[in-house]
Amino acid sequence: MSLVGVAQMAALNEPFDHISIIDLKDMCNPDLAIRKNLADHVRDVCINVGFLYLQNYGIPDKIIEDALEASKTFFSLPLERKMQFDFRKTPNYKGYNPLLSGNHDPRYNGDLHEGFDIGWEELRADGNDKRANDGAMAGANVWPADFPKFRESVLTYYHAAIELGRKLFPLFALALDLPEDFFDDKTKNAAAIMRVLHYPPQTGPVDDLVVGIGAHTDYECFTLLWQEPGIQALQVLNKQNQWIDAPPIPGTLVLNLGDQFARWTNDVFKSTVHRAINRGGVHRYSIPLFFGTDYDVKLELCV
Numbered sequence: 001m002s003l004v005g006v007a008q009m010a011a012l013n014e015p016f017d018h019i020s021i022i023d024l025k026d027m028c029n030p031d032l033a034i035r036k037n038l039a040d041h042v043r044d045v046c047i048n049v050g051f052l053y054l055q056n057y058g059i060p061d062k063i064i065e066d067a068l069e070a071s072k073t074f075f076s077l078p079l080e081r082k083m084q085f086d087f088r089k090t091p092n093y094k095g096y097n098p099l100l101s102g103n104h105d106p107r108y109n110g111d112l113h114e115g116f117d118i119g120w121e122e123l124r125a126d127g128n129d130k131r132a133n134d135g136a137m138a139g140a141n142v143w144p145a146d147f148p149k150f151r152e153s154v155l156t157y158y159h160a161a162i163e164l165g166r167k168l169f170p171l172f173a174l175a176l177d178l179p180e181d182f183f184d185d186k187t188k189n190a191a192a193i194m195r196v197l198h199y200p201p202q203t204g205p206v207d208d209l210v211v212g213i214g215a216h217t218d219y220e221c222f223t224l225l226w227q228e229p230g231i232q233a234l235q236v237l238n239k240q241n242q243w244i245d246a247p248p249i250p251g252t253l254v255l256n257l258g259d260q261f262a263r264w265t266n267d268v269f270k271s272t273v274h275r276a277i278n279r280g281g282v283h284r285y286s287i288p289l290f291f292g293t294d295y296d297v298k299l300e301l302c303v
């Protein structure tokens, strides 16, 4: 059946009420039939939901723990110190985003989170860069010089997640019935902006105009999201406009599709609206990494 046929069937389906777990253990299996079987599951979820959990994603816990620890320390610094890295003062929006500086959904009063944005950078600057730091978001990252652990830990996670993202493109290609190397020449200097986020607890009377991050879709091909265990905040909108909780599931990352894949597939793949509200009474941290292609890739219909 063609993808369009599958999409027509999907349109008849019930709105989703949960988010599936996809096990990546067979992602690089030498047997194509096994990889294809995995890709078929991915395709189904991409057409119907646009959100999934990834299991066996291959990033060691220690790398995640270190990035979390360093992020907590950074966000606990005094505001004046953090404001030295204000993203509005840096080339192409790298650095610190204070609370309420963003507003993903203009109906609300601003996003109740602070963040720190980085783009491509080699961990060791030895002149052997694996790729060029070019494209629309080119420009150096900014880092607190007296807190080297922050750069080391956050960038180590960034590179581990980039490795994972690179392996996912062939899986998406298979899911779209394309050659597995379809994205290879389109992801040489792929867009890959990562944000470390801190959501303070939302306490007091519930005000629907106050959210951690307002309802939105992501822009790129897909997002890999690590969210802090044990704290429910992320929600995903289904076809009946119901908010479905996407709680952290131990041992998984969340993956959601973005507008670039939706546009590229003529909306066969779904870029699903989501938001986060941190009403659990505790501080919450999350780390999304937004994967696009090279900035100059032409989006020609691929299904």
Ligand SMILES: O=C(O)CCC(=O)C(=O)O
Binding pocket: 195, 197, 213, 218, 225, 227, 233, 234, 274, 275, 276, 286, 287, 288
């Ligand atoms: O923090 C989260 O769970 C969601 C973050 C998000 O949706 C985003 O940064 O685009």
Ligand SMILES: [Fe+2]
Binding pocket: 216, 217, 218, 223, 274
């Ligand atoms: Fe998002």
